[in-house]
Each structure stands twice: as C-alpha cells, then as structure tokens.
Amino acid sequence: MILDKLQSLFAAEILGTHQDKGDLTILLKKARLHDVLAFLKSDPELSFEILMDVCGVDYLKMGENPRFEAVYHLYSVTKNHRLRLRVKVPEEDMTLPTATDLWKSADWHEREAFDMFGFQFAGHPNLKRLLLFEGFEGHPLRKDYPMEKRQKIPVPEDKPT
C-alpha cells in the first residue's frame, strides 16, 4: 500500500524498491525528497509519526555512483509499519532538504550525518558538528578518511549553542 501510494504520486522520483528480509526499502532521487517526506508524514493512511533515524552511507569501496546515500528510517505508531528511504547523493552536491520542519528529531540526526559524512541540509536551523568539535577537519565515517589522522587540539568555545 505504501509503495502503491508513493508510486502513483512520485513515480518519476523512485529509482527502485525492494523488500529484502521484510524491510520495505525505496530508492529515491533527491530532487523532491522533502515533498515525499512531507507526504509520508501527513497522509492519514501512512502517517509516519516517527523519524527513527537518518544516517549516511559511503559507497566508495563498493564502487557505486553516486557515492553517498542518506538513509531515512520511518515508523508509524498508529499503523505499525516501517519504511526505509535511501536517497542517492553525489559527492559534488551533497545538499539535501532538511526535515526539521516535519520531525523535531531530524535536528540531531541531520547534524550527526553532517558531522560524520559532510551532508549539507538546506534550511537546518543549526547545522554544526554534534559529536566532534568545531574545527575538526574531515568527516570520519567516510571510507577515505585516514584512520591514523591526528587533529588539532580544540580551543574551548564558551557560547550557548
């Protein structure tokens, strides 16, 4: 049902789907991502109230093009169904629309994805590093981040964020 609804409205955006191990997964182009997310949340039959997770994946070593993917995990408490959205993100243009206006939990999830992979979320109110300090160079969960790399010791910053 989820798939039918999405296909009728966003057929041009869907690159592929699968249901391996029972997890419904949809591969999306990123152009209309925000429309898709807003629809998934507001449609009464789908009503995905919880954005469980946003994370990035770097497919460098698996040789996929585009290189990055942002993965959204959604869950509906009332309907008890799940959905995974995978969004292809090329390295040259890592900007995605923010989902903070739809789910408040997107705030930190997106900051973490920015911190670890370097995604940019357009419209995010406070897109800065979350787990690492300001001034950290690079994005450590990228596959080409050198494991042994040393970083400069951070300078304390005493302002409320």
Next chain:
Amino acid sequence: MTENSPTERMVLNVGPAHPATHGAIRLFVELDGETIAKASTEIGYLHRAFEKHSEHSTWSQVIPYTDRLNYCSSLLNNVGYCFAVEKLLDLEIPERAKFIRVIVSELARIMDHLICVGAAAVDLGALSNFWYFFNVREKIYDFTEKLCGARLTTNYTRIGGVMRDLSPDFADGIRGVLKDLNGAIRDVARLLERNRIFMDRTQGVGVISKEDALSWGFTGPCLRATGIPYDLRKAQPYYYYDTYDFEIPVGTAGDTYDRLMVRIEEMRQSARIIEQALTRIPPGPVISGDPKIALPPKERVYGSIEGLMNHFMLLIDGIKPPKGEVYGAIEAANGELGFYIISDGEQRPYRIHCRPPCFPLCSAFVALVEGGMIADAIAVLGSLNIIVGELDR
C-alpha cells in the same frame, strides 16, 4: 537587565549532578533568576567511534563493542546486535537460545530500570531508594557473572545463539532474586509513590505531549509515559514475546513522575516474563550447529579434523553474510535499539549504524527544561536515563 527587575542573566555549566554529567555530557544553561531561559546540550565527549571500529572488525568482534553501548544493560545490546545480524543471515536460532535471550533481556531491563529510578531519586535527594535497588542489582550481577564470567561487560550472545548454557542452579537462583526484587520495588514504591516532596518535584515537571514525544522520536518508557503504548515486544514481537502474559504500563501526563513510575511497573512485568520463560524453556542446544556461523563444540575441535578446520576457518575468515542491508530493532530498556547493517559479502561489516534510544531523548532535553526551574532540569535528566555510551557511540 530590565528596569523593573535589576537582574542579569547568568550562564552556568550544570552539574555534575548525574552520573552522565561527569565530563561526558555538557549541560549549559542561561539563567534568569532560577528560571532556565535558554539551555543547550553538548555531547560527543565519550565518542568511542563504535561505527568506525565496527567497519574494521569481523562480525563477531563487534559483539564486545556493543557491551559498552549501554553499560547499564549490556546484555540487551548484545541481543540487539546479534538479532540484526541473524536477520541479515536469515538464520533461525535454536529454541532454547531464544528463551535464554528473553530471560537475559528482561534481567538487563530490570537492571537498567533499577539504576535509572534509583539514581533519579538520588538526584532529588532520596538516597535510601538507591541502596534498596542497588542491592538487588548486585544479586543479579552475581548471576550474570555465573552466566558469562563478567558483571558489567557481558559479551554473552553469539551470532547464532548464546555463548553458553544457563548453570543448573540458575532458575532457582533467579526466582530467589525476583522475590528480593519484588520486596525492593514494594519498599521504593511505598517511599516514593505518595511522597509529597517527590510528587511536588516530579509531577508536572518536564511535561511532553504525545505529539511532541513522537516528533522528537521518543521510544520506550519515556514515550509510554505520555500514554502511547508503543513497545516493540507487542508491536513487532520477536522471540515469542506475543505468547507471554504481560502488560505494557503507560502513563498519562508525560511528566517526570510518570516516566519513573512506568519504569517501576515495567520491572514487575519483566519479572513476570522471566518467571514464564523459566518454566517454558525447552532443553536443547543453545547455539546454531552451522559450522560457517558458530564455533563447533570443543570435543569436535580436539577430536576431529573437520572440527579443527571449522574452528580455524571461522576465527581467521569469520562469518560472511550475503550482500544486503537490514534494520533490526529490539525493545531495549530505554526504547528502540536498532542496528542498520550493510554487508558487502565480506568478512567485515561494510557499515553498521546504531540507532540508540537515548539519542532522541537527549536531543529533546533542551525543549523539556527551557522555561522551567534549574532544579527541575536535574529531575528531568534523571528520568530520561541518558546513557552516554550509546549517545555518542
């Protein structure tokens, strides 16, 4: 500073008031008198690089890392990770292992709630509850020690089952501990439930509505305190949770009081589940017999060349799950603990992302305390049960 109130706003680093605020998490508030005008949370001080480490370890080597995610209930993290990997492998684990996992999961849930409620009460100045609860926790620790040789970093499950069977005296011993637990819960509930000071400090404090809780991504006791009975054990049952007789306690107000009371009731329900699992547990093997997944028994390793080969192949090459991706989630003590795993068919995970339950809880902390009193911030923090190990992984 205004004309009518000649006061200045003060910025303050809160704590250490909670076990997590000893340098592992930073709470920063801007005070207007005793009221919090603005707050911020900074995390990342404990960053252990769980996800990066996992990419450089074999599938089995990740299990000890999961111990340290939520160190108050490490048994549950072990179960959660192995559950996700087994989903990726399409592997059905032996019946007895399923029951053992239920028993250890519920024991871990009890241990986690014991420390959460006990420490939250200490934050409010009620010390004796902590001793009543920690006493029981120590007794459960004695049994985890018998189970796997460790009290804190259990490393008990294996992909395909569990590390070893329950000891013969386990069932009787745990039944005795559950009796002590009931006594401790009764004592603490009597001390807290109708305690005027405790009620005044926690009721109507840090209130969150149903809609906000969902939007912030709450799961577990903090979500159920708002009245939404979402529990993975009932919503998407695994390990036969649907055949157990237990209830999902919910709150009504979504305040600090409800969050703690839901946990107290959950401990009673977990004790019920353990009782039932101990009676129903079938005999049999505790780990899969597939030589490509589980180590063969020692008699076969020392007594046959095939066993020896299987043993070494597994240790050197490791498990090689098929190419694919999976999201496996269990109901941990704090809420939904999920692992998003991508395998490229090699001996190391291509990517493991952990969805810890207290990450969204902590992100909402600022919204819960802004506009409240500074003393309330401490009460709210205790009731959210923030575990730094899984917060910044």
